[in-house]
Amino acid sequence: MKKHIYLIAILLLGIGSSVRAQFPMGGGITPTKALPGTAGDQSPKGNARITGYVLDSAQTKAVEFASVALYNKTTGKAVDGAVADDKGKFTLSKLVAGEYRLLFSFVGFRNKTIDDVKLTSGQTLDLGVIRLSPSVKTLEEVNVVGQAALIEEKVDRLVYNAEKDITAKGGDASDVLRKVPLLTVDLDGNVSLRGSQNIRVLINNKPSTIVASSVADALKQIPADQIKTVEVITSPSAKYDAEGSGGIINIITKKNSLQGLNLNLDSGVGNRGSSLSLNGNYRKGKAGFTLGGFGRANYNTITRTSLEQTSRVNDVTTTTRQTGDGSSSGLFGQYNLGFDYDLAKNQSLTAGVRYGVRNFLSQQDLVTRLFTNGLPSSTASRNVDAKNLSGTVDANVDYLHTFKPQQEWSISTLYSRNDLTNNFDADLLGTTGALTGRQRNLNKNINEEFTLQTDYQTPIKKNQLLEFGVKAILREVNSDYRYLIAGPTGDFRTETNGTQGELLYHQNIAAGYSSYTYTTKNRYTLKGGLRYEHTFIDASTRESGVLGIANYGVLVPSLNASKTIKGTSIKLAFNRRIQRPGLQQLNPNFNAANPQNITIGNPELLPELTNNFELALSRTIKKTFINASFFGRVTNNAITQVRQPSDTLPGAIVTTYQNIGRQYTYGTNIFGNVAVTSKINVGIFFNTFYTSLTGQELGVDGLSKTLTNDGFNVSGGTFASAQFRKGWGVQAFGFLQGSQVQLQGRQGGFGFYTLGVKKDIANKKGSVGLAAENFLNDRFNIHTVLNSPQLSQISDVYLYNRGIRLTFTYKIGKMTMEAPRKKARSVNNDDVKSEGGQTQSGGTTGGGQPRQ
Known part of the structure; x- marks a missing residue:
């Protein structure tokens, strides 16, 4: 009760949330403790922890909702478990000192086991990045999952993975948005969602006053080959600004969480346009x-x-x-x-x-x-x-x-x-x-x-x-x-x-x-x-x-x-x-x-x-x-x-x-x-x-x-x-x-x-x-x-x-992978209608993850 009273007090002070909830594939909130059927809730509680990230070894991206099971190495019984979030991160906490074995699994990937996991009292063991290899046999059976990299349907949005688009090289954002389901882009670059130009456009989850003047002009400034995904949100939640009667379009540009120095050169030349970009990290x-x-x-x-x-x-x-x-x-x-x-x-x-x-x-x-x-x-x-x-x-x-x-x-x-x-x-x-x-x-x-x-x-x-x-x-x-x-x-x-x-x-x-x-x-x-x-x-x-x-x-x-x-x-x-x-x-x-x-x-x-x-x-x-x-x-x-x-x-x-x-x-x-x-x-x-x-x-x-x-x-x-x-x-x-x-x-x-x-x-x-x-x-x-x-x-x-x-x-450059980093959230202004009916855009969450 004291905890809830404290939360209500925070609400009255006007402090609110801005990071989206984590959802499993069925639409619920991702559990962070024991998996169903394990003995996690009945096992003794200690003060040791195990953390890490689960990534796809082929695409170097998070394996969302991968299962992590912890087994007692002596008895062979499951003692705890977790499910990775949409960043691939998992945490097992309140563990007793001892020797364990970890099993990582997810549909479409080969299982991976880590033996000889030893924990001491009060220890936090960071396993870093765990890479799962795609299962060829499983991918043949559920091939559409592998192809979902092009179009993905999530709980509250449709996601178009523009990085798979090879025809957009040398173009701009309007060339990409033309291929996104639910969207229409005319030859002047004006964007409609289900026939409505009264939309919000977020660029990296951040607003820009140029979008308030004209979405079409703003899109011309974003190179197509720097766009990672386009998210179409037709029914925004209360977290978003109330502006944009047609819905929200969130354009996420490419980012990375690598250690070291990286330099990317992109160029194009044609009979109607040329482009050159140089990006370093x-x-x-x-x-x-x-x-x-x-x-x-x-x-x-x-x-x-x-x-x-x-x-x-x-x-x-x-x-x-x-x-x-x-x-x-x-x-x-x-x-x-x-x-x-x-x-x-x-x-x-x-x-x-x-x-x-x-x-x-x-x-x-x-x-x-x-x-x-x-x-x-x-x-x-x-x-x-x-x-x-x-x-x-x-x-x-x-x-x-x-x-x-x-x-x-x-x-x-x-x-x-x-x-x-x-x-x-x-x-x-x-x-x-x-x-x-x-x-x-x-x-x-x-x-x-x-x-x-x-x-x-x-x-x-x-x-x-x-x-x-x-x-x-x-x-x-x-x-x-x-x-x-x-x-x-x-x-x-x-x-x-x-x-x-x-x-x-x-x-x-x-x-x-x-x-x-x-x-x-x-x-x-x-x-x-x-x-x-x-x-x-x-x-x-x-x-x-x-x-x-x-x-x-x-x-x-x-x-x-x-x-x-x-x-x-x-x-x-x-x-x-x-x-x-x-x-x-x-x-x-x-x-x-x-x-x-x-x-x-x-x-x-x-x-x-x-x-x-x-x-x-x-x-x-x-x-x-x-x-x-x-x-x-x-x-x-x-x-x-x-x-x-x-x-x-x-x-x-x-x-x-x-x-x-x-x-x-x-x-x-x-x-x-x-x-x-x-x-x-x-x-x-x-x-x-x-x-x-x-x-x-x-x-x-x-x-x-x-x-x-x-x-x-x-x-x-x-x-x-x-x-x-x-x-x-x-x-x-x-x-x-x-x-x-x-x-x-x-x-x-x-x-x-x-x-x-x-x-x-x-x-x-x-x-x-x-x-x-x-x-x-x-x-x-x-x-x-x-x-x-x-x-x-x-x-x-x-x-x-x-x-x-x-x-x-x-x-150019050599990079080494590190665990994905969670960035501070960003402002989301997307409440102004612009020329041709477009809206000013804004974003909310850093690191290329939109709010719900």
């Missing part, structure tokens, strides 16, 4: 350092567009016919410095600094013809040069104190800043091609935030876990914008219509949560949680002064249940999510790089609230793994793009963001993976969902009109990989996205496919590869049709993205 004793850099150049990217749109204002019908030819180029880089140190046996400190840079340049020549009531009225040409530049700094310091297995306390801090420049210059040309005028839009944005959180978790008995924590985020967004004009020569001057101003947006969040996990004797696992977040907003513009946006609080419940019945894993989940508007949706800058398609943000946007329901089934049938999930979403105040005719520029369409009302989505995802042989793997996935949208459109007459639209969205794809002798490997991937329902029409679909081959060299120290994408088509056409009572728009975007690239990797 050094570890000695209690300290470890990482230093790395990655750079990528995109070039030779051609885009052609055609647009025909009609707007109706005051009984005047204006038709716009426009063609465009353009190209783009970009330089992307990411540089990081990391440090971790073991302050004591049960305490660790982790710190890191990461800098990301993006220099994206685009050029487009536009020819626009206007027709008024069916008669030609004007022809105009303009050449536009746009700059999208950013520099992002993330710095974190994290502390972790482990009291005993599953009882931990952490403090995490994060400072993040993104300086974003989004400018364009336009030359206006007459009918003869002579320069008649110039335009310039200057837009400087700063997104800055500081986060502090503390978490605590503790087990209650052997089948219960209690977690709770508190968190504070201080966020400031500033956007300074100006619109300038000039003649063919001379200086620029501010345009007289007042298209200049400044947005200052403060958003502070205070949050607290509690989560409880309970596993029954029949292996039912229930995990429930409650989170409360209160948001304080202080927003103003130079022109309008204080905007008067009210503060708001939200209570976010979550419930997850799982059970395995006759080999079929069943999961049932419910959660509520909140989606706050992001920088690009708030930014009131009047972007008229294309004066017929103008975009402007809305600083008065309110958050949207979504209720999610999910039923998921997964089963392994011989060599086939099947996963099917059925889901539903109901969203209020959905943030959606709305288009309406301009009342000042003839024929122009203005796109902004509004809280349209309500959105319903229901659908299913089906995924199958077949291990044809131990070397050949084939998969297929299919996604379909029905969407219904209802919202209001404000006409130029000031009257609101109700808009509705609904329909089915379908996508799917397939992949195959094969490994051959002498280090050869081949992989293929294809994906097809159907058209997508929008409030005012449907956005066109697209296709994407790749084929790659790789050859290991120098005793697997290096590799060379060749990958081709969209090699059968010279271009893709995205055909979009939008309609409303006031406008109609038909656009075609032709993307010329046929590509081929050659890759080369090499590892």
Whole structure:
């Protein structure tokens, strides 16, 4: 009772948990003491201990849930046992001095025995790393387990092991995410989860302000060959921030826990892009350092567009016919410095600094013809040069104190800043091609935030876990914008219509949560949680002064249940999510790089609230793994793009963001993976969902009109990989996205496919590869049709993205394996919706392990 009173006191003080509970394959909490059927509970208790780690000798990774049995060497009877956690760690405690024998076993591996284990009173015997060798015979019988390295289904998430993807060499994170089941990535890099772009994206479990600006841009800065896994969490628990109505995507980059010095070189060159990365790791004793850099150049990217749109204002019908030819180029880089140190046996400190840079340049020549009531009225040409530049700094310091297995306390801090420049210059040309005028839009944005959180978790008995924590985020967004004009020569001057101003947006969040996990004797696992977040907003513009946006609080419940019945894993989940508007949706800058398609943000946007329901089934049938999930979403105040005719520029369409009302989505995802042989793997996935949208459109007459639209969205794809002798490997991937329902029409679909081959060299120290994408088509056409009572728009975007690239990797240095190290947890900010509907990302746990 005293212990529980002490725990309640800690809860009231606001200390919470941040390390996930350990689950066995059946969904329960991992036992750390005697195995069922052993005499562990009846054996005499002493004060000696045995610890160690169980690793796969072939892949040098943890063997999760491996069984460890301790036998009395004299009698041959089992006296104690344990199960390794997801790091491979095991502990046998309260042992009596004597001589013992240890037996290690797990399905798919050969048993391993350690004889002559001698313990003295009070001794702690660290066995270090125990390597289990794969069993060839067993792998043939359960071959899909060996192939599960590609796709893994866990208690609360689907895991895609990107390190197995040989076609991604030389690409970026968007190339990897295209192949992850449940996800859709368009050709601009915008990510959707089950049709929703209202998602959270975590990068190494840490947030970054660049993601708040645009997930698509952030993904371009992450090299594909540095990604270890991608985790898709469709029903997050209360530990996660309440943001992200669609779910969470956690991108884990490659790390190691080796002693010594290691240097990895990755490079690629192709007809549309080149990349180079150099990453080093050094570890000695209690300290470890990482230093790395990655750079990528995109070039030779051609885009052609055609647009025909009609707007109706005051009984005047204006038709716009426009063609465009353009190209783009970009330089992307990411540089990081990391440090971790073991302050004591049960305490660790982790710190890191990461800098990301993006220099994206685009050029487009536009020819626009206007027709008024069916008669030609004007022809105009303009050449536009746009700059999208950013520099992002993330710095974190994290502390972790482990009291005993599953009882931990952490403090995490994060400072993040993104300086974003989004400018364009336009030359206006007459009918003869002579320069008649110039335009310039200057837009400087700063997104800055500081986060502090503390978490605590503790087990209650052997089948219960209690977690709770508190968190504070201080966020400031500033956007300074100006619109300038000039003649063919001379200086620029501010345009007289007042298209200049400044947005200052403060958003502070205070949050607290509690989560409880309970596993029954029949292996039912229930995990429930409650989170409360209160948001304080202080927003103003130079022109309008204080905007008067009210503060708001939200209570976010979550419930997850799982059970395995006759080999079929069943999961049932419910959660509520909140989606706050992001920088690009708030930014009131009047972007008229294309004066017929103008975009402007809305600083008065309110958050949207979504209720999610999910039923998921997964089963392994011989060599086939099947996963099917059925889901539903109901969203209020959905943030959606709305288009309406301009009342000042003839024929122009203005796109902004509004809280349209309500959105319903229901659908299913089906995924199958077949291990044809131990070397050949084939998969297929299919996604379909029905969407219904209802919202209001404000006409130029000031009257609101109700808009509705609904329909089915379908996508799917397939992949195959094969490994051959002498280090050869081949992989293929294809994906097809159907058209997508929008409030005012449907956005066109697209296709994407790749084929790659790789050859290991120098005793697997290096590799060379060749990958081709969209090699059968010279271009893709995205055909979009939008309609409303006031406008109609038909656009075609032709993307010329046929590509081929050659890759080369090499590892330098000699490393020795040590036991995996437990790192301090990191901050998780993932609560802001970004351009195109993406969300800012954040992470929670260090060492590449996400929270539940």
